[in-house]
Amino acid sequence: MISRLISTTGILLSLALLTGCQGTSPLADSAAAYPQVQSLAALSKQSPVTRPLNIxxxxxxxxxxxxxxxxxxxxxxxxxxxxxxxxxxxxxxxxxxxxxxxxxxxxxxxxxxxxxxxxxxxxxxxxxxxxxxxxxxxxxxxxxxxxxxxxxxxxxxxxxxxxxxxxxxxxxxxxxxxxxxxxxxxxxxxxxxxxxxxxxxxxxxxxxxxxxxxxxxxxxxxxxxxxxxxxxxxxxxxxxxxxxxxxxxxxxxxxxxxxxxLPKGPALPQVAQPSPPTGGITHIEFPSEQTHLLLAEQGIARRDPDYAALYLGNQILGGGGFGTRLMTEIREKRGLTYGVYSGFTPMQVPGPFTITLQTRAEMSQNTLALVQDIVRRYLAEGPTQKELDDAKREMTGSFPLSTASNSAIVAQLGMIGFYDLPLTFLDDFMKQIQDVTPEQVRTALNKHLSADRFVIVTAGPTVAQQPLPPAVERGATPLPSVPEH
The missing domain is CATH 3.30.830.10 (Metalloenzyme, LuxS/M16 peptidase-like)
Structure with missing residues (x-):
């Protein structure tokens, strides 16, 4: 508590110095003593300023x-x-x-x-x-x-x-x-x-x-x-x-x-378009306690017009860490994995869309079926408006980091040039992010993905399988009591 108080005091003092405010006590009625601090409450409702790039x-x-x-x-x-x-x-x-x-x-x-x-x-x-x-x-x-x-x-x-x-x-x-x-x-x-x-x-x-x-x-x-x-x-x-x-x-x-x-010469030809793969499961026998589960489909090329909608859709499915549908259903409700992630890797020609996780070997087959079911339901339903709004808010908050340093800017420039994207790509992308609707996300996901087309690879031991534990809603389980000594 003392350290928190000291930290708060330091923050308010710093704000006072930066804004030129006067006051006798940084902790006494700070909102009144430092009216500029009230503006902080409004920041969460505003879009962060993205660094403009004159490319x-x-x-x-x-x-x-x-x-x-x-x-x-x-x-x-x-x-x-x-x-x-x-x-x-x-x-x-x-x-x-x-x-x-x-x-x-x-x-x-x-x-x-x-x-x-x-x-x-x-x-x-x-x-x-x-x-x-x-x-x-x-x-x-x-x-x-x-x-x-x-x-x-x-x-x-x-x-x-x-x-x-x-x-x-x-x-x-x-x-x-x-x-x-x-x-x-x-x-x-x-x-x-x-x-x-x-x-x-x-x-x-x-x-x-x-x-x-x-x-x-x-x-x-x-x-x-x-x-x-x-x-x-x-x-x-x-x-x-x-x-x-x-x-x-x-x-x-x-x-x-x-x-x-540099040596003199022309650009090399772009790689050819890949042929569609045949879905199905390949198992790699490996002596371990856990089984790796990898699911993939050919996704999109870097210039695909659906990129913004698919990016947001994937953030909701499994690209955004905690709170995604995959993480909620597989880790938080059932404790089947430490982490499960999904993502598109757009490349010169369609790069992979992947879902990856590890789980206990005896739960692997049923966990795999659960993942496929989650994807199938998500493709049928699409995101809710709240899920999409939350993903947009998170994206808007984190996007300025993509141009926050010279190293970040030069990486973006290299990407724009290599994939022959418009010089306005970064601004265009954020506008598309803000304008996309739940139905547009659902349409884009179903255009490029299918729960029945996955190429699946598993790596782990062959063991007898067990049923999955029942799902437990978050907040439904009481906190464990403090042990007596």
Whole structure:
């Protein structure tokens, strides 16, 4: 109680200092002493202010698309390159995209990986990279002071545009990936996830793990990485996102420098549309106490016009944590799992919609049936107006965080550029969120999902099944008494 009182006092004192109020006691009739504090009560009824983004866009001479937002609050800037160079471009060599990206900062002419890391560190700059199914990225954060940003940009351009793929580093990183694949054999969730994508996408490039397979990794050579880099890390295959303490002229110069340093070449063709999968259950036998349950369907592409309605619909079903239909029915009412989650992953072509959870092995089959029943009822009914209003309110409150920092902004710019979304996408998305109706959500969900089309993978032991415990409504169970000592 004392700590709470001190905390309250500190907050009110801070508010008084910020608003220039005068008063003798911050706890005595605070509403009267500090009338400005009354405005806090109204904040919950207002939509949070979203940071407006004046997105400017152009193309470099080599064909790279550039998206730029000036943000002069801090003396630094963020640069993010996004290439259509994810594992969907692996072809017949699964893992080559991840290996190529992982080795960008392992060596350039005259510098090994230690020298590169030291170079960025001495300039106060930060280099990061990663590869996924659709894309590969490389990012730089640096101070905008030209004495720091100039050398940092030079080093970044060489790392991304002219990596040497040294043999010793190649063997080390390949062995790390092979070790990760070995560890997967002891992880039923990882095994189930790989099987789910294989079942869901068949022979499509999304089907194989981004990390590759043990057989494919053993056949890849440094020379093949150089060839992949020359084909996939071209300026024409890149989106350059920039935000921070820069003028338009400075941003143009930086984009031109980076674009010129990349290999010359066009954008790679977009991956083909996947064929619809055949629903059904695949079981992976695994000695464990719990069973992993994974359900999936092919969902939507990133540019699908139903994205806003489906996003809200999924928040109500299982994407919003506690209070969702899946969490309420499976965890809160029956205690069958620690957590159950659902989500759409929109990609260049329809990405997966998934539902994932773990439960006791002896309850797994009936829990799976319960999940399917919850989805079936939700698709038939759609959300209630209250559920939709609550989801909108939560989304409105959290959305400003998506542009609250330079790193968040540059990630949004990269996404908008890579998926060729309108420059007004963020504003358009929030307007669509506010305007969507329960019936529109129900229609969109039924257009893209069916409780009878799920591809299902389970991983766990085969044991005798038990009936589920009865549902207990929240608040119906009395609190346990305090034990006597």
């Amino acid at each position: 400017q866009s152009w193309r470099t001479a080599e064909g790279a698309r550039v998206l730029f937002v000036a943000a002069t609050e801090l003396p630094m800037f963020d640069l993010r390159l996004t290439f259509a160079a994810g594992s969907s471009q692996d072809g017949k060599q699964p893992g080559i995209a991840m290996l190529t990206n992982g080795m960008l900062n392992e060596g350039i002419a005259g510098m090994d990986t230690t020298a590169i890391a030291t170079g960025f560190e001495n300039l106060g700059a930060d280099f990061t990279n990663g590869a996924y199914r659709d894309m590969a990225v490389a990012s730089l954060r640096t101070l905008s002071d030209p004495t720091k940003s100039g050398p940092a940009l030079d080093l970044f351009a060489r790392v991304v545009g002219q990596p040497t793929f040294p043999s010793a580093a190649f063997e080390r990183i390949r062995n790390q990936l092979l070790t990760s694949i070995d560890y997967k054999q002891q992880d039923p969730g990882a095994l189930a996830g790989d099987m789910l994508m294989k079942r869901l996408y068949g022979n499509h490039p999304y089907a194989h793990p981004s990390i590759g397979t043990a057989d494919s990794l053993k056949t890849i050579t440094p020379a093949q990485l150089r060839t992949f880099h020359q084909r996939a890390y071209t300026a024409g295959n890149a989106v350059i996102a920039l935000t921070g303490d820069l003028t338009r002229a400075q941003a143009e110069a930086i984009a031109a420098q980076v674009s010129h340093a």
